[in-house]
Amino acid sequence: MSVKDYTARNGKELVLEIKGQFDFSLHKPFRQAYRGHSGVEVYRVDLAQAEYMDSSALGMLLLLREHASGQGAKVVLCNCQEEVEKILRIANFQKLFQIERNGVEARGDS
Amino acid sequence: MSAADSPGLTDTDPTDRERVPEPDELTVLVVDDEPVNVLLLEMILKARGFNVAMAEDGAKAVDRVRDGHCDLVLMDVMMPGMDGYDATRHIKRIEAETGRFIPVLFVTALTDEKRLAECVACGGDDFLTKPISRVQLNAKIDSWLRTQAMHRTLQGQHDELERHQQRLDMEQQLARRIVGKAVASPVLETPGLRYRYRPAEILSGDILLAGCTPGGRLMLMLGDFTGHGIAAAIGVIPLSNIFRSMTRKGFSPAEVLREADARMCEALPAEMFLAAITLELDPVSRTLTVWNSAMPPLLVIGRDGTVRHRIGSSQLPLGVDGAHSPGRELPAMLELQAGDRLFLCSDGVVEAGGRQPFGQQQVEQVLTESAPDQGVERLEQALVAHLGHDLPGADDITFVELDCGRLLSELAGCREADGLAAETGPDVRQGNGAVRSGWARRCCAGSTRCPCCSVRWSDCTVRCSNGRASTWCWPNSMPTPWSTGCWGWTPASRRPKTASSRTTRCARAVSRIWPRARSPSGCVTRASAW
Numbered sequence: 095m096s097v098k099d100y101t102a103r104n105g106k107e108l109v110l111e112i113k114g115q116f117d118f119s120l121h122k123p124f125r126q127a128y129r130g131h132s133g134v135e136v137y138r139v140d141l142a143q144a145e146y147m148d149s150s151a152l153g154m155l156l157l158l159r160e161h162a163s164g165q166g167a168k169v170v171l172c173n174c175q176e177e178v179e180k181i182l183r184i185a186n187f188q189k190l191f192q193i194e195r196n197g198v199e200a201r202g203d204s
Numbered sequence: 205m206s207a208a209d210s211p212g213l214t215d216t217d218p219t220d221r222e223r224v225p226e227p228d229e230l231t232v233l234v235v236d237d238e239p240v241n242v243l244l245l246e247m248i249l250k251a252r253g254f255n256v257a258m259a260e261d262g263a264k265a266v267d268r269v270r271d272g273h274c275d276l277v278l279m280d281v282m283m284p285g286m287d288g289y290d291a292t293r294h295i296k297r298i299e300a301e302t303g304r305f306i307p308v309l310f311v312t313a314l315t316d317e318k319r320l321a322e323c324v325a326c327g328g329d330d331f332l333t334k335p336i337s338r339v340q341l342n343a344k345i346d347s348w349l350r351t352q353a354m355h356r357t358l359q360g361q362h363d364e365l366e367r368h369q370q371r372l373d374m375e376q377q378l379a380r381r382i383v384g385k386a387v388a389s390p391v392l393e394t395p396g397l398r399y400r401y402r403p404a405e406i407l408s409g410d411i412l413l414a415g416c417t418p419g420g421r422l423m424l425m426l427g428d429f430t431g432h433g434i435a436a437a438i439g440v441i442p443l444s445n446i447f448r449s450m451t452r453k454g455f456s457p458a459e460v461l462r463e464a465d466a467r468m469c470e471a472l473p474a475e476m477f478l479a480a481i482t483l484e485l486d487p488v489s490r491t492l493t494v495w496n497s498a499m500p501p502l503l504v505i506g507r508d509g510t511v512r513h514r515i516g517s518s519q520l521p522l523g524v525d526g527a528h529s530p531g532r533e534l535p536a537m538l539e540l541q542a543g544d545r546l547f548l549c550s551d552g553v554v555e556a557g558g559r560q561p562f563g564q565q566q567v568e569q570v571l572t573e574s575a576p577d578q579g580v581e582r583l584e585q586a587l588v589a590h591l592g593h594d595l596p597g598a599d600d601i602t603f604v605e606l607d608c609g610r611l612l613s614e615l616a617g618c619r620e621a622d623g624l625a626a627e628t629g630p631d632v633r634q635g636n637g638a639v640r641s642g643w644a645r646r647c648c649a650g651s652t653r654c655p656c657c658s659v660r661w662s663d664c665t666v667r668c669s670n671g672r673a674s675t676w677c678w679p680n681s682m683p684t685p686w687s688t689g690c691w692g693w694t695p696a697s698r699r700p701k702t703a704s705s706r707t708t709r710c711a712r713a714v715s716r717i718w719p720r721a722r723s724p725s726g727c728v729t730r731a732s733a734w
Contacts, residue, residue, distance in 0.1 A: 149430045149477075149479070185521060189525075
């Protein structure tokens with residue numbers, strides 16, 4: 095389980111790579127990873143290597159959303175595995191976040 | 205509140221606890237029947253500044269230890285009366301009772317290995333062989349005093365943790381009673397409504413609320429807060445207050461959801477939310493209305509034991525985003541058939557077992573195979589068998605089964621008994637000229653606008669004769685009084701030719717929320733009545 099963060103597009107995009115179980119144990123590292131960056135326009139959460147996420151992970155995404163909206167930035171979730179995408183769909187998070195599959199935006203139901 | 209039971213305060217300072225005391229603060233008990241040996245040991249110990257106490261046999265040694273005036277014992281093996289082994293056994297028993305660690309070091313001339321091994325077997329901590337070496341004796345004493353200091357530290361921490369734990373348990377039990385009172389409802393005891401509620405900890409993040417409106421409708425909410433424990437329980441109180449008071453006043457679930465959502469958006473931190481299934485059963489129209497906000501699907505199981513409908517999540521959880529409140533979204537509606545059973549559960553059921561989850565498929569299999577009044581018991585048995593231990597597992601587990609026929613007749617019964625039958629609306633003349641017996645409800649329960657097409661209810665022409673025009677009404681162009689006043693999933697071919705533009709707008713809103721592929725076509729059962 096880990097969070098790796100790096101910036102892209104001249105610091106305008108912050109990528110957060112989640113590896114393994116996305117659950118409460120990542121609460122602190124996840125918060126630390128997105129804090130303290132200025133001028134970010136897009137927070138991209140790369141879930142390619144996230145095997146599972148629980149409700150506290152959904153909570154962390156909501157915290158990131160709150161943080162991003164305070165800066166006028168947006169949050170994009172990308173490369174979700176099937177299991178993770180199912181969890182996001184049940185929670186209907188496609189109404190709150192842009193969800194991209196392999197770089198292509200997957201249209202939500204709404 | 206005394207210092208002893210307040211958290212964070214201890215009787216000894218932790219840094220003080222870890223310190224090995226100075227020799228003059230310590231008393232070493234020398235147990236030997238030979239005055240020469242005692243003299244020699246006393247000399248060595250006093251040279252280092254220890255206080256020295258003496259006992260000439262085992263029984264006296266035990267007494268000294270019991271009096272509490274000794275920190276370490278130097279013990280001879282062979283003595284008249286009680287020997288060293290027996291005395292040590294007694295001392296160690298006192299140690300266990302008081303929780304004070306008193307190292308016992310045997311000082312002996314024995315060389316027989318079996319006898320030496322016995323020194324440790326009887327509870328002694330170490331042994332020294334005669335002739336006594338001053339260096340060895342001092343080294344062993346120092347080493348055991350360090351161990352004693354460490355033991356004291358551990359003991360202190362253990363006591364402290366235990367006090368904390370007791371306090372926490374007590375507070376949680378109290379909070380549990382408060383939550384228990386907040387959610388308790390006689391409606392949950394209605395025959396036909398059966399449930400299991402198994403919190404993973406003292407306090408649960410799951411919540412089950414039920415209530416009856418003055419019009420006799422049953423409202424039920426099964427919710428699941430993020431996490432469990434105290435934080436989750438705090439959210440339960442405002443939610444149950446809103447649910448109870450609004451249900452009692454006859455508000456619709458949509459309004460309860462909007463209010464609860466708004467309150468939670470205000471009060472809860474961003475990462476905390478509530479997934480919930482909210483349903484309404486109308487005993488008069490025999491319709492079921494469901495808002496599934498991020499919960500496992502609600503199952504409608506027919507009389508033949510097959511799953512007729514799965515009403516999956518189509519809304520965001522509560523407390524996330526006011527603009528997307530589940531109460532503003534279109535619910536799923538269907539007309540119930542005789543013998544229908546409803547089943548709803550928290551995700552703790554589907555995910556029970558962690559890496560090998562119980563799974564939705566197995567839930568359905570157990571329920572479809574069980575007799576109508578056995579679903580809850582069978583599922584509980586299957587979950588216990590899957591987990592290999594009693595419920596719950598790592599997460600809170602709640603599941604509810606509703607035997608609709610039984611429940612509806614109970615509800616209708618209490619409705620008539622309460623004299624509430626008079627609150628039904630006027631008869632409805634249907635398109636084919638037939639008169640459908642009147643029933644009424646508060647269209648979107650008194651709200652001024654339809655939740656999906658935003659038409660003002662004041663445009664309605666059919667009104668209740670009892671004078672409460674604003675509460676008992678439905679839009680004029682709709683022959684059947686849907687609780688939302690919308691066309692729901694009515695196929696275009698079944699819509700009356702006179703349908704106004706607002707119907708089209710509604711249909712568009714519906715298809716946006718339920719894409720055609722996922723539209724539960726079976727939900728359009730009411731269409732057959734037109």
